[in-house]
Amino acid sequence: METLALHTGSMFDGFTQSGPATVYVTGSRITRVDREGRLPTDGIKVLDLGAHSSLLPGLIDSHTHLAFDAGPDPVASLAATSDEELLPQMRAAAQTALRAGVTTIRDLGDRNYLSLALAQEFTQYPERGPEILPAGPPLTTTGGHCHFFGGEVEGAEALRAAVRERHARGCAVIKIMASGGLMTPGSAPPHASQYGLDDLRAVVDEAHRLGLPVAAHAHGADAIRDALAAGVDSLEHVTFLSADDAEPDPALLKAIAESDTYVSVTLGMDPRHAVEPPKAFAARAHGILKRIRTLHEAGAKVAIGSDAGIGLSKPHDVLPYGVGDLARLGIAPLEALKSVTSLAARLCRVEGRKGRIAVGADADLLAVNGDPAKDPTAVLNVQAVFRAGTRVR
Known part of the structure; x- marks a missing residue:
């Protein structure tokens, strides 16, 4: 099963905002979260969302x-x-x-x-x-x-x-x-x-x-x-x-x-x-x-x-x-x-699977342009949407 690494300028994990991050998705799940934002060196496919992007839970x-x-x-x-x-x-x-x-x-x-x-x-x-x-x-x-x-x-x-x-x-x-x-x-x-x-x-x-x-x-x-x-x-x-x-x-x-x-x-x-x-x-x-x-x-x-x-x-x-x-x-x-x-x-009683970016959670993800931790209206500026690990937008 192929793994995809999403590299983003910042990340809101459902609880806190942090800087550059790399989130690994295998199948329908999040399998790794690198909060240092390092890129993989083992041939894993990378999707670079850009320095001005922010990744959020769906x-x-x-x-x-x-x-x-x-x-x-x-x-x-x-x-x-x-x-x-x-x-x-x-x-x-x-x-x-x-x-x-x-x-x-x-x-x-x-x-x-x-x-x-x-x-x-x-x-x-x-x-x-x-x-x-x-x-x-x-x-x-x-x-x-x-x-x-x-x-x-x-x-x-x-x-x-x-x-x-x-x-x-x-x-x-x-x-x-x-x-x-x-x-x-x-x-x-x-x-x-x-x-x-x-x-x-x-x-x-x-x-x-x-x-x-x-x-x-x-x-x-x-x-x-x-x-x-x-x-x-x-x-x-x-x-x-x-x-x-x-x-x-x-x-x-x-x-x-x-x-x-x-x-x-x-x-x-x-x-x-x-x-x-x-x-x-x-x-x-x-x-x-x-x-x-x-x-x-x-x-x-x-x-x-x-x-x-x-x-x-x-x-x-x-x-x-x-x-x-x-x-x-x-x-x-x-x-x-x-x-x-x-x-x-x-x-909604889906805690753990939804609403967070963490290992084991569903790979339901939203990437936006901007910093929603400073300007919540940035969530309107959609860059990419993933549902169960599949990009739908």
Whole structure:
């Protein structure tokens, strides 16, 4: 099996930034990391990425939706698309993400478990797309947020059965809509809860019994509080929206920061497709961003997901923009980079294999022009992408 040596001007290994380095890849794995940047002398093939390059682990998007087309009305588009048509569209969306350096994605909502079919395909042919960690249809109430995915279920026993079904099918995570949202006409608004604490606990208990994490879509403060109390593994969005624009309880912020639960904030918008944000968010954007920073400063484990697919400004290669967004909140660039690499790997339970450059890790790698440790927007300047040791860009 041939070994390739990648020589780079600098390297972010998922934790720290260093100078020139040479990373050896054999097959689909990293087999050696030379932090002195020495070149091999034994005939190993060398790819010199240049003095101004930086090598990073492939990025991890902890919240995306391959089934949404990132168009002006993704819900209507989904309804008009058959499964036979949808699967190739999802495949193309995954390839778009991969070419941006996103080598692992957690798909948090699809229809008819189509993301599992893609996950199996990409396991066999990893050069075709990122590793997918699928949730299948998200659990939601009757007529609730994203009910069109087919995950309507209510009552503790039915919820437990739904968790067992997803486990049996091979899902990597359970997604539950703890609060309402904005994409489903006639459903609860984002500040309102959809499930109570007892139902959330039933889902968490059953999922954890089966070894699966739970991701809770939670905008409203009550839904956030209940999901945290139930022991979910990640809180998605965490905007603290309320009917009266009240500030969140500082005790709740403190409880989140001190818990083992990850905060998965959905940042990043492609400025080439700028659109007006929903009114529920536009007037409150400053407060939402302020709370993200407060949570990070308090010690919360903040990862970035893109929520790709939900609109024109959220194409499936949008995650790198979120890195710059987090840094602009005053969070150190290295911390922003960790949020889509090593920290995201722990959140997604792929730590060790993903999100780091180390011997034995998957050879999912991103090379960019520039120094992302100083300027996180350098992640947008893609030079090369490797998936399982194969160069795909």
